[in-house]
Amino acid sequence: MSSLLTSEICVVGAGPAGLKAAISARDMGAHVTLVDSEVNLGGQLVKQTHKFFGSRGQFAGMRGIDIAKLLADEVSRDPSVDVMCESQVVGFYEDGTLAIEKDDSIQFLKPERVICAAGASERMLSFPNNDLPGVYGAGAAQTLMNVYGVKPGNRVLMIGAGNIGLIVSYQLLQAGVEVAAVLEAMPHVGGYDVHARKIQRAGIPILTSHTIKEAHGTRSVEDATVWALDSEFHPVIDSERYFEVDTICLAVGLTPLTELLWQAGCRMVYVPELGGYAPLRCENYETTHPGVFVAGDLAGIEEASSAMIEGVVAGLSAARSLGYETDGFEERLRLAKNELEALRQGPTGQKVRQGIRRLMALREVGEGI
Amino acid sequence: MQYILTSAFASNANSGAYGINSAMEGMGLVMDDGRIKHHPILEFKEGRKVRFTFDGKELEGYEGEPIACALHAAGVRVLKESPELKRPRGFFCAIGNCSSCLMTVDGRPNVRVCVERLREGMNVITQKGKGVLLADK
Ligand SMILES: Cc1cc2nc3c(=O)[nH]c(=O)nc-3n(C[C@H](O)[C@H](O)[C@H](O)COP(=O)(O)OP(=O)(O)OC[C@H]3O[C@@H](n4cnc5c(N)ncnc54)[C@H](O)[C@@H]3O)c2cc1C
Ligand code: FES
DSSP, X not given: OOOEEEEEEEEEXXXXXXXXHHXXXXXXXXXXXXXXXXXXXXXXXXXXXXXXXXXXXTTXXXXXXXHHHHHHHHHHHOTTEEEEOSOEEEEEOTTSOEXXXXXXXXXXXXXXXXXXXXXXEEOOOOOTTTTSTTEEEHHHHHIIIIIHOBOSOSEEEEEOOXXXXXXXXXXXXXXXXXXXXXXXXXXSOOSOHHHHHXXXXXXXXXXXXXXXXXXXXXXXXXXXEEEEBOTTSOXXXXXXXXXXXXXXXXXXXXXXXXXXXXXXXXXXXXEGGGTEEEEOBOTTOBBSSTTEEEOGGGGSSOOHHHHHHHHHHHHHHHHXXXXXXXXXXXXXXXXHXXXXXXXXXXXXXXXXXXXXXXXXXXXXXXXXX | OOOOEEEOSOOOSOOSTTOOOGGGTTOOOOEETTEEOOOXXXXXXXXXXXXXXXXXXXXXXXXXXXXXXXXXXXXXXXXXXXXXXXXXXXXXXSSSSSOTTEEEETTEEEEETTTSBOOTTOEEEOEETTOOOOOOO
């Protein structure tokens, strides 16, 4: 067994949340170790070729890939942030020790504070033959084509017309892949209109109140049967249609990647509006395990702008709890919290607001596993 | 060796929340061997070409890309056989989270080929069943 390494703050995950957490903690004077299993820093951003809206004009109009580069450059240049790439945190012990795997060997790190920002994983959908090669998560298809330049297939059926389903469909077209149709179980499109219109203009049907019945194929996907759903989400008899496709992409939602938090013994609660099990946490994003903070999709599924601001809140708070103090601290924290609230206003933020309300209420009554 | 992304397009005005620049619509694309040769936004700087074997056959890929990408580009989608029902399996998450892509690489079973990087001369085999744990090195 190798010796026990130490550090002040370890940030697990270098997506928008983790990068911002590292930068904010560093701004306060703390020394940060930033760990990510990938080669490139940026998390989901490294595959997002479309332009984002940023919070309050911050990063507005920039592509995800460019935001990633900007933040990654900032931490890579900084001597008070140690970046460990291609290093996966595989264990989080209750005493706060992290087990980190790199090049087939395990290192143990016991930081004074941990900020978990591991992001989310894609949901599976149950239907016959959903295990056939060719049934891929939409994010997986995106990684293949936008990071490595490999086509995920020749003709794709997309399941889910939320923003991810719509954006990935459009990106498939840009990569020269045909999209047969986009299915959506709800009676209306979940994603933004601008994306839906782009897909429709390209001649791709978006079938609302439809879902996949079955995939077919012997060694991999060869075609798929879809059917219509009634207002109670029951299949409509004799509504089957067939699509000849070699790939089926699932864009049916994300769920927080919380294994490490379970291991550490953080109290978890089931909040459907936040994507599933989420950690109980306070306003400063500290979990029920003192010294363990959270930020981004792992704290509840949202978007990149809120992930970044949660990162700021967690980063500032973690550094503050170590005794670091800077002049503008209170003001920065307050601004970040206001900004979060502003982002969650309006109809698009309703689900998240409801989820957070539920989370906080459960915390009040001491719920959680 | 890693793939570096560069945006070849200068940024235009934002076309809305989660916006995609419509200026790129209708750009021509050329494909070859399952690889994207031209893309309206991305440039793929490919690494060194290397040879490796897949179930005894010689294939080519780029050094440093995940093994699963090299296989997929070469038309290989079945990566393992499930232990109980012996069903073909491919990758699912492509980021090392789901264990759907386990193969035997250079004699080592249960390698997640969606994140394991390709090197010259690797011997990649479709994994049947659970594989055997290797004794501590
Ligand atoms: C197709 C698509 C389009 C989107 N478009 C937009 C948009 O236009 N605007 C917007 O605001 N949001 C958008 N989002 C959402 C946004 O990308 C996410 O909400 C955001 O990336 C979440 O950030 P994060 O830092 O929490 O997680 P991630 O970006 O997922 O980063 C998590 C990081 O943690 C690392 N990691 C995980 N586990 C470990 C471990 N055990 N050890 C080490 N490292 C680990 C991962 O490698 C990863 O780098 C989109 C998402 C998708 C999929
Ligand atoms: S595809 Fe999920 S671990 Fe490789």
